[in-house]
Structures are given as C-alpha cells and as structure tokens.
Amino acid sequence: MDIGAYVAPTLRNVAFTAPYMHDGRFKTLDDVIDFYSSKVVWSPSISPLMHHVASRGVQLTPSQKSDLKNFILTLTDSSFVQSAAFARPAKFPDEK
Numbered sequence: 001m002d003i004g005a006y007v008a009p010t011l012r013n014v015a016f017t018a019p020y021m022h023d024g025r026f027k028t029l030d031d032v033i034d035f036y037s038s039k040v041v042w043s044p045s046i047s048p049l050m051h052h053v054a055s056r057g058v059q060l061t062p063s064q065k066s067d068l069k070n071f072i073l074t075l076t077d078s079s080f081v082q083s084a085a086f087a088r089p090a091k092f093p094d095e096k
C-alpha cells in the first residue's frame, strides 16, 4: 500500500507556483487541467479516488476547463504572499 506516499497539495496560491506536480512536468495550469481532463493513465499505484481513469480523465469541455481555471485563480491571495507578517525574517533564530 502507498498510503501517505503522496499528499494532495493545497491549491491556495497555486497560480504563483508553476511548474506543477512533484517533478514540475506541467508548465501551466492549463496543462494540469488537460491532464485531469484526458491524459490520466492507469498504474498499479493510482489513487482509488481517480474515478475516471478508464476514460483517461473527467473529459471537460473547453468551457468547463475555463470555468475550472477561473475557480482555481480565485484561490490567489496576493496580499497574503506580500504580507510582511509572513516574510522571511532578517535572521532565523538559529542563524549567526
């Protein structure tokens, strides 16, 4: 069993973090959406939650892809990313 081997990452602020997936194989969110739509491939370790693998993905129409991308972009929070409260400190506590 591969329970815990992969963790589904948060999509919060994902617009800022291309390239995507653990190996950066997808350059854009459109590439990721195309993958889930029609390029999913079965493997012995695929998640049982990937219900549409038999049809290579969820087969989204162009308009559904666009809606999905626009939804993902609503998870973008520039004010959080630029907040001084969460910036790298001038010095980390263990730094000399």
Ligand code: HEM
Residues within 6 Å of the ligand: 006, 007, 008, 009, 010, 011, 014, 017, 019, 020, 021, 022, 023, 029, 032, 033, 036, 047, 048, 049, 050, 058, 068
């Ligand atoms: C259309 C539906 C989905 C969308 C739009 C979506 C979107 C994404 C995006 C944008 C990433 C890249 C995150 C990053 O690199 O920071 C990602 C990764 C991932 N997603 Fe999804 N996802 C969907 C469905 C699913 C499902 C059904 C599962 C589990 C059964 C899943 C599990 C994962 C995992 C484990 C990763 C990390 C993969 C890796 O690092 O190689 N996703 N997803």
